[in-house]
Amino acid sequence: xxxxxxxxxxxxxxxxxxxxxxxxxxxxxxxxxxxxxxxxxxxxxxxxxxxxxxxxxxxxxxxxxxxxxxxxxxxxxxxxxxxxxxxxxxxxxxxxxxxxxxxxxxxxxxxxxxxxxxxxxxxxxxxxxxxxxxxxxxxxxxxxxxxxxxxxxxxxxxxxxxxxxxxxxxxxxxxxxxxxxxxxxxxxxxxxxxxxxxxxxxxxxxxxxxxxxxxxxxxxxxxxxxxxxxxxxxxxxxxxxxxxxxxxxxxxxxxxxxxxxxxxxxxxxxxxxxxxxxxxxxxxxxxxxxxx
Numbered sequence: 001x002x003x004x005x006x007x008x009x010x011x012x013x014x015x016x017x018x019x020x021x022x023x024x025x026x027x028x029x030x031x032x033x034x035x036x037x038x039x040x041x042x043x044x045x046x047x048x049x050x051x052x053x054x055x056x057x058x059x060x061x062x063x064x065x066x067x068x069x070x071x072x073x074x075x076x077x078x079x080x081x082x083x084x085x086x087x088x089x090x091x092x093x094x095x096x097x098x099x100x101x102x103x104x105x106x107x108x109x110x111x112x113x114x115x116x117x118x119x120x121x122x123x124x125x126x127x128x129x130x131x132x133x134x135x136x137x138x139x140x141x142x143x144x145x146x147x148x149x150x151x152x153x154x155x156x157x158x159x160x161x162x163x164x165x166x167x168x169x170x171x172x173x174x175x176x177x178x179x180x181x182x183x184x185x186x187x188x189x190x191x192x193x194x195x196x197x198x199x200x201x202x203x204x205x206x207x208x209x210x211x212x213x214x215x216x217x218x219x220x221x222x223x224x225x226x227x228x229x230x231x232x233x234x235x236x237x238x239x240x241x242x243x244x245x246x247x248x249x250x251x252x253x254x255x256x257x258x259x260x261x262x263x264x265x266x267x268x269x270x271x272x273x274x275x276x277x278x279x280x281x282x283x284x285x286x287x288x289x290x291x292x
Contacts (some may be wrong), residue, residue, distance in 0.1 A: 047162040048129075050262035053269045054166065057253060058173055061246040063122035066115045068237035072108060076101055078199035082221050089216045093205055097222065100201035100229050104236065107194035110187050111240045118180055118243045125176070129261055130169055162262050170254045177247045184244045191240045195233040202229040216279065 001289040079101045086094050209218045257265070 032192040046262040046266050047165075049269075050162065050260075051130045051166060051169065053265050054254070054257065055125065055136070055173070058250040059122045059125045061250060062243055063126060065243040066119040066122060066188065066245045068239060069111060069115050070232065070239050071156040072110070072232050072236075074105065075225075075232055076105065078223055078228075079104045082219075082225050086219065086222065087216065090219070090222070092208060092215070092245040093218055093222050096201045096205050096208075097225065097229075098207075103198040103201070104229065104232055104283075107191045107198070107233070109172055110191050110194075111236055114180075114184055114187060114240065115243065117183070118247075121176065121180065125173075156172075163259075166258060171260060173254060174251060181244065181247055184240070188240070188244075192237065195237045198233045199230050201228040201279070202233070 034249050078095055083097055203226070205218060205222055209215050
């Protein structure tokens with residue numbers, strides 16, 4: 001406790017009076033203490049990096065899912081063109097296309113609003129380090145790092161260690177994502193109903209002149225459009241539900257990993273990064289050999 005208090009005061013002085021660094025104080029006092037307490041700083045590094053990794057593991061999937069919104073502008077434009085070219089006696093097909101497009105547009109609007117909310121939240125959370133460290137964790141690169149070390153040691157002295165901070169951040173993430181999940185829950189029925197109705201109308205278009213006698217033949221352009229509407233409805237359902245599932249999965253990972261050691265979290269992230277880099281190299285090598 002005494003050593004932590006002394007170091008916290010020393011680092012705070014260096015943060016507030018960076019000119020002292022040039023007087024040789026660092027080399028005479030702080031640097032020797034750093035080597036004596038190197039294991040302590042290694043633990044602090046693992047703690048900080050693990051908190052950042054946990055936060056990134058939660059918010060990155062939400063961010064990616066919110067960015068992958070389907071764009072159906074071309075489909076709606078083509079639908080208007082097909083409707084305009086339909087013969088007058090194809091009134092059923094015309095009405096079915098217009099109804100399906102209207103349903104899909106309503107679902108897309110809800111998806112866009114929900115995705116925008118999730119995207120803004122995830123972007124804000126990823127813009128700041130969960131641990132309070134930004135950038136390189138070296139303690140010899142400016143007053144900001146000295147201040148960060150002073151704050152870390154201060155948290156240790158009052159009993160706010162890694163486990164307590166992680167639990168606090170898990171609770172905070174849960175509180176931050178729950179309003180979005182509640183909003184998605186209220187909108188889910190509407191989105192699923194609109195996309196289901198759009199798909200049903202599209203299937204009606206495809207089978208109309210097959211199961212009904214003495215009706216005009218459905219133009220091929222309308223059939224192709226109906227197939228695109230079915231696929232678009234599937235994309236909208238997936239786009240709406242994916243951020244919801246990413247958030248729920250993130251909450252589950254937080255609970256499952258709350259007792260993970262910081263070093264294990266860091267090692268796992270490093271291993272995953274090496275594995276991903278290896279797969280990228282193999283893929284690039286395969287592409288090169290194929291081109292040759």
